[in-house]
Amino acid sequence: MSATVSAERPTVLVDITPGSREMRKRERRRKLVRGSIVAACLAYLTVVLLAPLVGIFLSAFSKGLPTIAETLTSPDVEHAFLITFQITVVTLLVTTAFGLVTAWVLVRHRFLGRRIMNALVELPLAMSPVTVGLACVLLFGRGGWFEPWFTARGIQIMWALPSMVLVTTFICIPFVIRSVAPVLEEVGTEEEDAARTLGASTMQTLFRVILPNIRWGLFYGIALTTARAIGEIGAVLLVSGMLKGKTETATIYVFTAFEERLDTQGYIVALTLAFISIVMLGVIEFSKRRKIREVAG
Amino acid sequence: MASAAQTVPRKRALRAPTARRLRHWTLRGAAVTYLVAMIVVPVAAIITKGFSNGLDTFREAMSSPGAWAAIRLTLATSALAAIINAIFGTMLAYILVRYRFRGRAALSAIVDLPFAIPTLVTGVMLVAIYGPNTPIGKAFASVGIQLMFSKLAVLLALCVVTLPFVVRTVQPVLLELDTAEEEAAQVLGASAWKTFRSVVMPAIRPAVAAGALLAFARGLGEFGSVVFVSGNLTNRTMTAPYFIFQLTTQFKPDQAAAVATLLFAISFVLVLVTSRIVRTERKEAEA
C-alpha cells in the first residue's frame, strides 16, 4: 500500500507496508534518533551532574579515610551540623504547623483575598536568598524596624540563631503549603463532613481523618523543606556572625573552609551534605510517587 | 443523614454554627497572621527601604562599579540556562515518559537531584571537577578556555541548578498526552522530527514555556552555587545577587533593597504567570 507523505512536497509514492525496505530504513533511523537523544541527554547529565559528583567524591577522599573520620568528628564540624539541625527542626515545626493551617484555609475557605494569599505563598519562591537576608537586616539590624524593641529587652536576633531561623523559615514557607493544598483539594470534604456530623472534635477530625488522607503530600512537603533548610547559604551568610560553634551552619562551614585553605575539609563536609541530600531525595521521590497516587484518588 | 443528626446531642447541634464560625476565624486568623508576619512585613521593609527616596536610591546603587554589568550578566546567563534546559529538559522528559529502559527510575531521581542538593555544594562539585587545578580544568586552560571563575562557570552553575524545572513541567503533560496521534503520524510515514514538531510540540509548548520561565526566575536569584564558582569579579563575573550581597555587607542596605526589589519583581511576576499556566495545564489535562 502506498500513501502520500506530505502535502507540502510533490506527491511521492512510498511503500510503507510494515516490513518493507522503506519501513525498515525508517525504523533504523528512528532507532538512531532515539539512541542519539538518549546519548545527548546522558552526555548533558554527565557534564552537569555526574562528573561533578565524581569530582567531589574524589576530592573528599583525596587525603584518605582517616582525614574524613578526623574531619567529621572535629568539634567545629559537629557543631556546624548541630546548628544546621537546630535551625532545620524549628523551621520544620513552624512551616508544617502553620503551613497546614494555611493550606486548609486556602482550600476549604472561600473569601476575599484568597488569591492574594495564594500569591503570597508563592512569593518566597521568587526571592533570592540574599534578598531574604537583606530583609532580616532591615528589620532586625541596627536601625531596623523591630531592632529597638529587641535590643531594649536584651534579645539578640541578628548575628545569632534567631535570625538564621527566621530567614530559613521564610524561604521554606511555600513547600508544605504547595504540596498539601492540591491533595486537600482532591481528597474533598466528604470524610471530614461525615466525621463532624458524627460529633468528632477538631482534633479528632484532624488526626483521624485529614492527616491520614494527606499523609504523602505532607511528607513530600516536609522532605522538600528539610532539604532546602539544610542547604540554605545565601541568607544565613548575611545574618549569622559565622562564629564557629555558635552561628556556623554546615553550609557556612564549607564556605569558610575554603577561605581558610582547608579545602579537603570543605570537600568532605560538602560531600556529607550531598550524601544527606541524596538520602532526602530518596525520601522525596518516594513520597512524591505516593502523593501522586493520593491526588489521583 | 437524618439518623446521624439524631445521634448528635442537642446542645452541640445548637452551638455548631457559632463554633464552626469561630473555628473558621481562628484558623483564618492564624493563616493570615502567619503570612503577614512572615512574608508581607519583610517584603514591605525591602520595598519601603529601597524606594523611600524615590528612584534616587536605585540610581545611586546602579552607579556603583559593575552594577549594570552584574544585572546584564544575570539576565543573560539566566536566559541562556533556561533555553539550554528547555531543550535538554524536554528531551529528558520525553525519554523518561516515552522510552522504556533500565535505570529509568534512577534517571528520574538524578534529574531531581539539583532540588535536593544545597546550592553551595553544587558549586563545590563543579570546582572539584572543572577547577583550575583539575585535569579537565587544565586541559581547557591550555586551549585558552577558563572553565571555573568565569562567565562560563556562572552559566554552567545555573544550568545545573535549573535543570529540573522544564522536565518537571513537561513530564505530566507528556504523560497525559495520548500516544495515538504520535503513532498515527508514524504509521502515515512521518519522520521522528516531523512527528515531534507537529504532534508533540504544540501540546507541550505551554509547559516548556512555563518551565523555562521558572528556570529563568530561579536563575535570577541564584547565589549559593554562583558565589563559589564565579570568582565574583566586578564587571566580569559578578552577578546581581552577589551585587546585592555586597551592598548589604557594605552597610548600604537601602541601595541593596532598591536593586533587590527590581530583581524580585521580575521573578515574582514570572512565578505568578507560570503558576497560572501550570494550573491551567493541570485542569486541561484532567478534562
Added chain:
Amino acid sequence: MRARRLGVRLLVATAAFSVVATACGGSSSDGSANPSASGPCTMAETPVLTFAAYSTPREVYGKIISAFQSKWKEEHNDQQVIFQESYGGSTTQAQNVVNGFEADVVALSLAPDVNYIEDAGLITHDWTTAPDAGMVSTSVVVLDVRPGNPKGFKDFNDIAAPGVGVLTPDPASSGGARWNIVSIYGSAMHGYAGNAEGDEAGAQELLTGVFKNVIALDKSARDSIKNFEGGNGDVAITYENEVFTAQDAGLPDEAVYPPSSVLIANPVAVVDANVDKHCVRDVAEAFVEYLHSDEAKEYYRTVGFLRPTDLAAAQAGDEEMGFPPIEDLWPVEDFGGWDALDEKLFSENGIFTQAFAAAQG
C-alpha cells in the same frame, strides 16, 4: 476550654514557643552570668569570649588562642575559656562591631578600623597606651606572582603597565587594601617605583595606572589572594604573611618584594562596651596582654609569618623564617600618621579617590 479550639491553639502555641525558645536560647546562651548594666558583674563559670579579626591571621590566631586557653586553664583552677572567632575584611569587621556584632576583643589590620569602633563609643579606654602603641604584629606589602615571576615584576610601576591583571582588595571593606594603596603612594613619594622623590602628581598617576589594571576588588585580603590562586590575574598585591601562609599550605604563590614598603602594623583592642555586657573583662584583658607577650610573638613569627613590632627588627628581616630585609621600610608616621594619610589619600578630593575615578573613566 472547648476541645476543638484548644487543639488548634496548642498547635499554634507549640510552634510559637519553639521560635521564642530559640530566640531566648540565642541571646542568653553566651555563658554570661548577669548582664546587668550597673553594679558588680560576676564572670560565668565558662566564660565565652567573642573575637573578631581581619581575614588573614586565621591560622596564627587559631594556635595562639589554644595556647592562651591552656595557660588560663593552668592558672585559673582548670577554668575553660571558650572562644568564638570571626574572620573577615578588617573594615567590614569594624563596621559589624559598630552595627551590633558583640565582639569582646578585636584584632584588626590597621589602627583606623579600631578608631572607628572607638568613635562609636564602644571602646572607652585609650588602647594606644598598650605596649607598642597597641600593635601586636607587623608585615610588609609584597607582590604575589605566578611561579618563576614570568612577567618579571619588580616594583609597582611594572604592574601599572598596560595589559597587566592586578588583584587588590576593596578599600571600603578590607584593611589590606588601604595598606596597599598607602604603600604605593609612599614608595612613589620616596622616589621608588619609577617616581621622582616627592612627586605627588607622579604618585597619583602611578595609582591610576595600577587601578586601571585591577580586575577585581574583593571584600577581603584573603578573598583577593584566593581569587589570584584561582587563576585570575597576573599579580596580587598582598601581605607578606599571606604569601607565606599560602606556601605553607602547599600553594605555588611567590612573593616579589618592592624595595620600599609601609610598615603594616596590626592593632588589638578590648571592646569595653561588650566585655562589660558579657562580664568577661578579666579574660579579655588577660588575652590582649598575652598577645603582647614574647610567647605570642613567637607564634606570630613562626605560624603567622609576621614580623616583629620594632621597626629596625622588622626591617632587618628574619633569616630563619625567610623574611628578606627591606631596603626602605617606613611607618605611617613618616607621612603624618593615619589621620593625615586618610585626609591626603581617601578624602573626597584625596589622591586615591581621584586616581580611582580616573582609572574608572
